[in-house]
């Protein structure tokens with residue numbers, strides 16, 4: 611007997627490595643395996659198919675599916691491991707925007723990390739907004755109340771200065787408290803009818819934030835270690851969740867450190883929008899903005915137009931041995 615096979619289409623909402631959960635429509639999810647090899651030219655990743663991928667699959671008799679092709683991606687974002695393996699992992703594909711969740715304490719997110727994430731998102735053309743979470747830990751004009759000693763002196767005014775500097779460069783910032791539900795409606799507003807990736811260190815409150823945005827979702831939330839004031843990697847796989855008010859949210863495991871995607875030294879400033887805007891004014895068109903004469907970026911740094919912290923992050927990245935020198 612001839613079994614006629616029907617191709618079905620859906621979106622990968624969860625992947626454990628060997629199995630993929632594919633959302634076909636609001637009420638239909640199919641667990642799928644894969645057939646054959648999926649490789650995108652030029653990139654080697656540990657996961658051939660990522661959350662957000664649109665796939666074509668066939669149903670098997672046992673009710674499971676077999677993915678046989680993947681549609682062209684609108685975009686994707688890769689996380690490169692910093693350990694020796696230097697493995698690349700596609701965090702998600704086909705997203706409209708990323709929200710980088712940041713806490714200045716409990717746990718601390720460094721500017722270096724923020725800027726590396728922004729650089730990566732720029733390189734992959736993913737618009738990013740920054741969410742400063744846990745503002746309930748601040749009191750206006752007083753010290754942070756958290757027990758994380760490293761953050762003892764951070765004040766709300768300081769956070770506002772930080773926000774000002776990122777907004778000047780073009781990154782919209784928001785202050786929220788996921789647990790107290792402060793200004794969550796603003797986050798609902800910017801995520802409605804969009805596919806949004808949520809990223810950040812472990813413990814910053816990504817899953818808590820998602821739960822507060824849509825009370826139907828009940829994602830697992832973890833505690834912060836009392837010793838290191840860091841998260842415990844509670845979310846272990848990226849997963850996409852439909853939002854009751856429209857749109858999708860992709861909650862991801864905490865990123866510890868972010869390796870750079872393959873880039874050459876001279877490219878880095880292209881992904882710092884404030885540098886990109888000025889670099890054509892440098893005397894030398896191969897200027898790396900380190901110590902070259904008549905460098906428009908160093909001039910802008912000296913007159914305060916470019917933030918010292920951002921330039922610091924830039925220099926930190928430029929010193930990395932992985933970057934290609936030749937151009």
Ligand SMILES: Nc1nc2c(ncn2[C@@H]2O[C@H](COP(=O)(O)OP(=O)(O)OP(=O)(O)O)[C@@H](O)[C@H]2O)c(=O)[nH]1
Nearest residue numbers: 744788789812813815816817818832843844845864
């Ligand atoms: N005070 C305070 N605590 C928060 C807030 N948001 C989250 N938390 C707490 O932070 C801890 C970690 O929250 P999670 O939502 O699990 O953090 P996560 O970013 O998803 O962490 P991973 O899944 O490990 O990457 C929990 O104890 C939350 O209750 C907030 O706005 N204020």
Ligand SMILES: [Mg+2]
Nearest residue numbers: 816817844845
């Ligand atoms: Mg989580």
Ligand SMILES: [Zn+2]
Nearest residue numbers: 892897899905
């Ligand atoms: Zn320059």
